[in-house]
Amino acid sequence: xxxxxxxxxxxxxxxxxxxxKIDRKYILLMIVISILTSLFNIINLSILxxxxxxxxxxxxxxxxxxxxxxxxxxxxxxxINGSANYLYEPLLQNRIIEKxxxxxxxxxxxxxxxxxxxxxxxxxxxxxxxxxKTGILNAITLTTxxxxxxFLKSLNHWSISTK
Numbered sequence: 001x002x003x004x005x006x007x008x009x010x011x012x013x014x015x016x017x018x019x020x021k022i023d024r025k026y027i028l029l030m031i032v033i034s035i036l037t038s039l040f041n042i043i044n045l046s047i048l049x050x051x052x053x054x055x056x057x058x059x060x061x062x063x064x065x066x067x068x069x070x071x072x073x074x075x076x077x078x079x080i081n082g083s084a085n086y087l088y089e090p091l092l093q094n095r096i097i098e099k100x101x102x103x104x105x106x107x108x109x110x111x112x113x114x115x116x117x118x119x120x121x122x123x124x125x126x127x128x129x130x131x132x133k134t135g136i137l138n139a140i141t142l143t144t145x146x147x148x149x150x151f152l153k154s155l156n157h158w159s160i161s162t163k
Contacts, residue, residue: 011139012139012143015135015136015139015140015143016139016143018136019136019137019140022095022096022099022100023092023095023096023099025092026089026092026093026095026140027140027144029084029088029089029092030089030140030141030144031144031147032084033081033084033085033089033144034144034145034147034148035148035151036077036080036084037081038148038152039077040077040078040081042152043070043073043074043077044074046070047070047071047074050063050066050067050070051063051067054066093137096133096136096137097133097137100132100133100136101129101133104128104129104132108125108129
């Protein structure tokens with residue numbers, strides 16, 4: 001079991017290094033998207049807290065100001081997050097996929113044509129050609145998600161300890 005964990009960790013690190021060599025912006029963009037999504041959720045939860053506090057204090061002016069600022073922040077974060085998700089991420093993914101496929105086909109050229117008659121070899125080659133890019137991109141998404149959750153947990157722990 002421990003050997004499998006090491007294997008998974010080594011493969012994930014390899015994927016991160018590979019993508020980092022191709023385009024660093026993709027990894028950074030994925031981290032920013034994860035953080036912005038989390039901030040969006042935190043702001044929405046904070047809105048509920050401020051609503052209940054201001055209703056209890058019956059300070060309508062303060063209530064409207066806080067709600068306005070938080071809604072504005074939510075809209076700005078949603079716009080930035082949407083732009084990153086639907087404009088920049090697909091462009092960077094296409095560049096990465098193109099490079100991955102180029103590397104796979106460059107490696108495929110080094111093999112003797114007789115190897116492709118071997119069913120086991122061809123099945124493995126086809127599997128890598130079809131699924132390699134998806135696996136690498138999923139490893140990056142998973143890793144950035146883990147890093148973001150760790151960041152938010154530490155932020156949450158810090159905010160609780162300062163109260």
